[in-house]
Amino acid sequence: MPANATLADLGEFGLIGALVERFPQGDHVLIGPGDDAAVVAVPDGRVVVSTDLHVDTRHFRRDWASATDIGHRVAAANLSDLNAMGGRATALTIGLAAPADLPVAWALELADGIVAECALVGASVVGGDLTSADQVMVSVTALGAVAGDPVRRSGARPGDVLAIAGRQGWAAGGLAVLTRGFRSPRKLVEAYQRPEPPYGAGAQAAALGATAMIDVSDGLLADVGHVAAASGVAIDVRTAAFEIAEPLQAVGAALGADPLRFILTGGDDHCLVATFPGGALMPEGWSEIGVVTEGSGVTVDGAAYDGPAGHTHF
Amino acid sequence: MPANATLADLGEFGLIGALVERFPQGDHVLIGPGDDAAVVAVPDGRVVVSTDLHVDTRHFRRDWASATDIGHRVAAANLSDLNAMGGRATALTIGLAAPADLPVAWALELADGIVAECALVGASVVGGDLTSADQVMVSVTALGAVAGDPVRRSGARPGDVLAIAGRQGWAAGGLAVLTRGFRSPRKLVEAYQRPEPPYGAGAQAAALGATAMIDVSDGLLADVGHVAAASGVAIDVRTAAFEIAEPLQAVGAALGADPLRFILTGGDDHCLVATFPGGALMPEGWSEIGVVTEGSGVTVDGAAYDGPAGHTHF
Numbered sequence: 001m002p003a004n005a006t007l008a009d010l011g012e013f014g015l016i017g018a019l020v021e022r023f024p025q026g027d028h029v030l031i032g033p034g035d036d037a038a039v040v041a042v043p044d045g046r047v048v049v050s051t052d053l054h055v056d057t058r059h060f061r062r063d064w065a066s067a068t069d070i071g072h073r074v075a076a077a078n079l080s081d082l083n084a085m086g087g088r089a090t091a092l093t094i095g096l097a098a099p100a101d102l103p104v105a106w107a108l109e110l111a112d113g114i115v116a117e118c119a120l121v122g123a124s125v126v127g128g129d130l131t132s133a134d135q136v137m138v139s140v141t142a143l144g145a146v147a148g149d150p151v152r153r154s155g156a157r158p159g160d161v162l163a164i165a166g167r168q169g170w171a172a173g174g175l176a177v178l179t180r181g182f183r184s185p186r187k188l189v190e191a192y193q194r195p196e197p198p199y200g201a202g203a204q205a206a207a208l209g210a211t212a213m214i215d216v217s218d219g220l221l222a223d224v225g226h227v228a229a230a231s232g233v234a235i236d237v238r239t240a241a242f243e244i245a246e247p248l249q250a251v252g253a254a255l256g257a258d259p260l261r262f263i264l265t266g267g268d269d270h271c272l273v274a275t276f277p278g279g280a281l282m283p284e285g286w287s288e289i290g291v292v293t294e295g296s297g298v299t300v301d302g303a304a305y306d307g308p309a310g311h312t313h314f
Numbered sequence: 315m316p317a318n319a320t321l322a323d324l325g326e327f328g329l330i331g332a333l334v335e336r337f338p339q340g341d342h343v344l345i346g347p348g349d350d351a352a353v354v355a356v357p358d359g360r361v362v363v364s365t366d367l368h369v370d371t372r373h374f375r376r377d378w379a380s381a382t383d384i385g386h387r388v389a390a391a392n393l394s395d396l397n398a399m400g401g402r403a404t405a406l407t408i409g410l411a412a413p414a415d416l417p418v419a420w421a422l423e424l425a426d427g428i429v430a431e432c433a434l435v436g437a438s439v440v441g442g443d444l445t446s447a448d449q450v451m452v453s454v455t456a457l458g459a460v461a462g463d464p465v466r467r468s469g470a471r472p473g474d475v476l477a478i479a480g481r482q483g484w485a486a487g488g489l490a491v492l493t494r495g496f497r498s499p500r501k502l503v504e505a506y507q508r509p510e511p512p513y514g515a516g517a518q519a520a521a522l523g524a525t526a527m528i529d530v531s532d533g534l535l536a537d538v539g540h541v542a543a544a545s546g547v548a549i550d551v552r553t554a555a556f557e558i559a560e561p562l563q564a565v566g567a568a569l570g571a572d573p574l575r576f577i578l579t580g581g582d583d584h585c586l587v588a589t590f591p592g593g594a595l596m597p598e599g600w601s602e603i604g605v606v607t608e609g610s611g612v613t614v615d616g617a618a619y620d621g622p623a624g625h626t627h628f
Contacts, residue, residue, distance in 0.1 A: 036364060037364035037395045042360065045355060048352070049351055049353075050351035055411055084351070097451060127363065130367075132369070132372055132627045134449050150351075313445050314414045
């Protein structure tokens, strides 16, 4: 196959064959790719499932991240959803829609990124679909297991504390840099290109009594708002709790922006926020960033936030 | 909301709320839409899963079928994949990517069609994702259960007979009619707009000893070819076994086409083909259409087929 071959050159079934070869199958996969459906073991009789769509120019840009990075990104977004329930992904299905002139190499590198991200939690790509479309789009569905009770968005109670695990605001800083045509600070750009969700922190929080949990994908304030709404409580975020990392300070100064804005409204790091009973020992890796009270809505240092809380479509 | 409201008018979370209201949840749904992930009971500890993408102008045309019909179509395609393993779907996740000017009514009617098709097998829509895109695309992932051993594509053996359950060729006849700008014979157009997969025939065939099974979605000969390749056998399809229904004869005559071609290469009816041990009693609803022998590839009445065996992308 020539290095610049396109999907049209290889054809649907040629590409499917090349992709499937790249997907190692774990022991929990009873039937993997190649049949009408896959079969996966879920020993405790409950399966956790989440679906995301990722659309070229909306969720990623092919000139801002390599295909491998985009593979990491799209897998991370779904693995993170299961993390946020206190669970762990075991199997993914992938749909790829793409124009016929897409390079085969791009599709294979996308698959490599997905497989590498899945390896971080022990998940296998068990099936998928491939079709032509005007625009590149990737659908990802993650299946998995949760050991105890799933942690929902609706369990926060007045008196709880709000806590965070994982890096937050870095990807938004990287996106701001890329949007302006720059490529540095390199650490922020890389955080956008390849997020590092705190896998494992979800199950840890569940085991230690988290009352509600969500992963930050719309924006910190927007997602905390989803918890507040689902739980019927008010949540106040305390900005003094955030250390503003050096690269975020640098990009804030360079762009004339408040670096706190990346932390409060950014949504591409896939950190977790959770609520814990007040007075509970904070699990390692988690830090307190706010309090839950009676009422509704989200405030920042006791006041309404000035600006959009995160990203919405349409 | 005005009757001609668009997704841009209602917004992402407004539309999600309106969609979720339309999704009744079965008893097997432990956590439904509205959290980071859904949780579904799979009592026997195995989950069957299949994903499909459906792209506007590739898999459907909005001027050839109503949104409700398209909802039926996209759900049927996935429910049929589980049927072809001998299983039954219990839960679907849906992704909808659409331009901001898509009418809200179209999205809601799509959901109604999906829900109505799911009701035929008792499945619930448990989650999904909504995003903007240049083109309407729907991703569907079905989860479900299989009572005994799943029936794969790879189990056909020389001496087996090939059998079919469900209507075949009608949707292709309807598509041929629509492609030429006609709207009749009405029965064929309706078969294209809203397929009627033989739900239940898969589990029945599995219980009665089917050795291999697939649903016809690429084209009868193409999909029988997948069984032959996976099983390492040759399969001969006998055309004398097919009754050519009156509307197919009519459309063949009107278009100057051989109606048998719709049956042999059409792929939108989601009928099932399976192989059974020779001499086995054919289950009700199934009829014999060929034989399995040593060798490789698919023949029609003992000879190579002249023409494409089905549809491929790219």
